[in-house]
Amino acid sequence: IIELEALRKEYRSGEISVAALQGVSFAIAENEFIAIMGPSGSGKSTLMNILGCLDQPTSGRYRLGGREVSSMSDDELAAVRNRDIGFVFQSFHLLPRLNIVRNVMLPLKYSDIEPAEARQRACDMLARVNLENRLEHVPNELSGGQRQRVAIARALVNRPKIIFADEPTGNLDSKTSVEIMELFTELHRAGQTIILVTHEPEIAEYAQKVIHMRDGQIEKVEVNAPR
Amino acid sequence: IIELEALRKEYRSGEISVAALQGVSFAIAENEFIAIMGPSGSGKSTLMNILGCLDQPTSGRYRLGGREVSSMSDDELAAVRNRDIGFVFQSFHLLPRLNIVRNVMLPLKYSDIEPAEARQRACDMLARVNLENRLEHVPNELSGGQRQRVAIARALVNRPKIIFADEPTGNLDSKTSVEIMELFTELHRAGQTIILVTHEPEIAEYAQKVIHMRDGQIEKVEVNAPR
Ligand SMILES: Nc1ncnc2c1ncn2[C@@H]1O[C@H](COP(=O)(O)OP(=O)(O)OP(=O)(O)O)[C@@H](O)[C@H]1O
Ligand SMILES: Nc1ncnc2c1ncn2[C@@H]1O[C@H](COP(=O)(O)OP(=O)(O)OP(=O)(O)O)[C@@H](O)[C@H]1O
Numbered sequence A, B: 001i002i003e004l005e006a007l008r009k010e011y012r013s014g015e016i017s018v019a020a021l022q023g024v025s026f027a028i029a030e031n032e033f034i035a036i037m038g039p040s041g042s043g044k045s046t047l048m049n050i051l052g053c054l055d056q057p058t059s060g061r062y063r064l065g066g067r068e069v070s071s072m073s074d075d076e077l078a079a080v081r082n083r084d085i086g087f088v089f090q091s092f093h094l095l096p097r098l099n100i101v102r103n104v105m106l107p108l109k110y111s112d113i114e115p116a117e118a119r120q121r122a123c124d125m126l127a128r129v130n131l132e133n134r135l136e137h138v139p140n141e142l143s144g145g146q147r148q149r150v151a152i153a154r155a156l157v158n159r160p161k162i163i164f165a166d167e168p169t170g171n172l173d174s175k176t177s178v179e180i181m182e183l184f185t186e187l188h189r190a191g192q193t194i195i196l197v198t199h200e201p202e203i204a205e206y207a208q209k210v211i212h213m214r215d216g217q218i219e220k221v222e223v224n225a226p227r
């Protein structure tokens, strides 16, 4: 479902050029559960943003579901982002003025789901991450880990084909982290493809394979023992 | 150096009232290294904000260096915050339009240190967290873990008496986390008092004591084996 060939990403500002990705190639099959690990600054979020169609590579090819992403129209890209992809950002990106139900409803805005049904789905998803008693709150009235859970709920509410999660348990205590990983495991068993970035080995163990990155390249791929 | 007596914090918005701290009492001696752990939403950041003089309790008493914080003037509070306290925020709070050197220099602005000296200290601190090759960058040109390290550098640059660090390794890979904890250990040996919130037991092990919180209260205090 995902094929990357010699992907490069360079950031330029004036004279300074930062090579964030230096030739990344791999393939991910449908319904795989992949973890990505690597040092701070090794290119994990940059890679995730390109995979999630939020950014473009400087060179190289990215095929999603067999289609060349660079040749998709803006409308096609928007449809893919909205319908097929769920993204949990490392820094959450919640809208500060909306309460958490309305934040979680956002991905459903362009779907053909009725507002009442959308609201119900958002509330259900928030209940699944144990936030049913905070529905009227806005993000800055919540703890770091509560905001992280809202970001997770929002990524899952449209039941996307592929879930990209960038450090989804970074602000969560061990018990809550296990609850979130059990939720991901359940979604994986139901058919979803999951790609998650983590720096914690115990979290990476929930995946089938672990891609190790260093300095913008893939260093090795490990296969986990089946659970 | 820190004494808390029956501290309570309640957030009110209209009808809804959230009891974030429900009677917290403890004391921390000078040059202690304390970790605070607990489930997401248990009140850790709320407690840190009150200890760091960034917020006020609803009731109860907080004495810092023997002085009642609630009876300090605004000027005295500002002086304490600027000179005696260094704070690493769970969500970093870096200024987006300043490059990282100028972000790290901020706490020195009201000190009697010359700008050239302040700039040198900021660069040194950024080198200590391995960011010497990113000095001209602004926060959104950096990875999550790089921003976290800028937040750490900024908290340390004025050599504060007390360091409060709220999840300082949440976005860092294991190797970088160890480097940061070795830096904190070094500062502790040099006399600083350190209070850090973490959800990772391996990080809490660097401290002398671990305060466990649950539902806005202290559940228990563990003493670590000496390292
Ligand atoms: N401004 C606010 N208004 C209402 N409730 C709030 C506000 N800020 C925090 N809270 C609530 O207070 C409780 C404690 O929050 P706090 O941020 O201290 O938790 P925490 O232990 O740091 O959690 P985490 O590990 O998720 O960061 C949470 O239930 C949170 O929803
Ligand atoms: N807009 C930008 N301009 C310049 N350099 C950038 C920009 N965004 C990211 N970088 C650089 O690209 C590299 C990779 O960043 P990325 O965010 O992908 O790292 P990461 O592996 O996610 O790190 P972390 O684990 O700390 O989140 C870093 O060295 C970073 O400084």
Ligand SMILES: [Mg+2]
Pocket (backbone or CB within 6 Å): A044, A045, A046, A090, A166, B143, B144, B145
């Ligand atoms: Mg990242």
Ligand SMILES: [Mg+2]
Pocket (backbone or CB within 6 Å): A143, A144, A145, B044, B045, B046, B090, B166
């Ligand atoms: Mg917190």
